[in-house]
Amino acid sequence: MNRLSAYVLSLAMAAVCVSGSTSAQQLPTKSPKIKTIIIDAGHGGTDQGAKGTYSTEAQLTLQIALKLDTLLRNEMPDTRFVMTRSTDVYHHPTVKANIANQENGDLFLCIHVNAAPPKKEIIGYKTIASYKKVKGKKKKVYKKVPTYRYSPNPVYGTSTYVWAADRSDEKTKGIIADERYESSAEVMDIPDVNSPEALIKARLWSQKFFKNSVRLASMIEEEFVGNGRKSWGVLQRNHMGIWVLQATNMPAVLVETGFITNKEEEDYLNSEAGQKEIVRSIANAVIKYKQMIDGKPQ
Ligand SMILES: [Zn+2]
Numbered sequence: 001m002n003r004l005s006a007y008v009l010s011l012a013m014a015a016v017c018v019s020g021s022t023s024a025q026q027l028p029t030k031s032p033k034i035k036t037i038i039i040d041a042g043h044g045g046t047d048q049g050a051k052g053t054y055s056t057e058a059q060l061t062l063q064i065a066l067k068l069d070t071l072l073r074n075e076m077p078d079t080r081f082v083m084t085r086s087t088d089v090y091h092h093p094t095v096k097a098n099i100a101n102q103e104n105g106d107l108f109l110c111i112h113v114n115a116a117p118p119k120k121e122i123i124g125y126k127t128i129a130s131y132k133k134v135k136g137k138k139k140k141v142y143k144k145v146p147t148y149r150y151s152p153n154p155v156y157g158t159s160t161y162v163w164a165a166d167r168s169d170e171k172t173k174g175i176i177a178d179e180r181y182e183s184s185a186e187v188m189d190i191p192d193v194n195s196p197e198a199l200i201k202a203r204l205w206s207q208k209f210f211k212n213s214v215r216l217a218s219m220i221e222e223e224f225v226g227n228g229r230k231s232w233g234v235l236q237r238n239h240m241g242i243w244v245l246q247a248t249n250m251p252a253v254l255v256e257t258g259f260i261t262n263k264e265e266e267d268y269l270n271s272e273a274g275q276k277e278i279v280r281s282i283a284n285a286v287i288k289y290k291q292m293i294d295g296k297p298q
Pocket of ligand 1: 042043049050057112113
């Protein structure tokens with residue numbers, strides 16, 4: 001069964017349930033909806049992302065993503081996992097999105113490390129001289145300018161991003177352009193993927209993806225909090241780096257696993273124990289999310 005008809009069927013089943021079916025009618029033989037999960041280690045190769053005092057974001061995202069892949073493969077043996085990169089290489093975001101879509105991903109997990117700009121504070125003023133032309137003559141003028149001290153930004157903690165709601169149209173367009181949608185449209189007897197019916201169906205799909213992305217993002221942040229991490233919660237972002245979330249035709253989240261610009265957190269992100277904890281938190285959330293979508297295994 002293809003994805004769209006599976007989705008339409010689940011809507012139909014939900015309608016049947018509301019109209020008072022017995023639980024026997026809902027009983028399974030349904031195949032899982034989450035079959036393939038894409039793990040994306042942010043940045044890589046010529047793009048090392050954020051920098052700490054001794055490590056880079058690209059190194060850390062790869063280490064964390066590799067550990068996450070291993071743990072999830074062990075604990076979810078019936079699910080297929082695909083990494084967008086497993087070495088230190090750069091892929092343009094469009095390549096990453098294509099990998100996710102062509103591999104028929106049902107979920108996109110993007111791993112990143114955050115950075116905050118150094119804190120800038122005024123510590124005094126100094127007088128500097130410059131020359132100005134007054135009535136054709138050069139005149140020396142003095143002015144006071146502040147002097148600054150830069151210090152590392154102490155901000156730390158995690159956050160999980162979903163695409164900004166105003167990008168939903170982009171997601172809908174992406175869904176329509178996806179060949180999986182095109183083949184679903186054929187099965188659904190939609191003659192033209194650009195027709196209003198096709199657009200409405202793709203919008204419904206996009207809304208469902210958004211809702212599920214927010215659910216998973218909340219579960220991930222809850223796990224981090226349970227592990228004693230500071231959480232900035234589920235956030236929406238609209239700029240570069242998040243594009244891949246709206247270009248992947250599936251629920252998608254981007255996890256900022258900590259701040260590399262905070263010395264303590266850089267140490268935590270680099271430590272074996274820290275990486276294990278991060279991966280455990282994300283994996284717990286993914287397992288719960290799959291149970292929510294597919295039901296608990298019998
Ligand atoms: Zn990043």
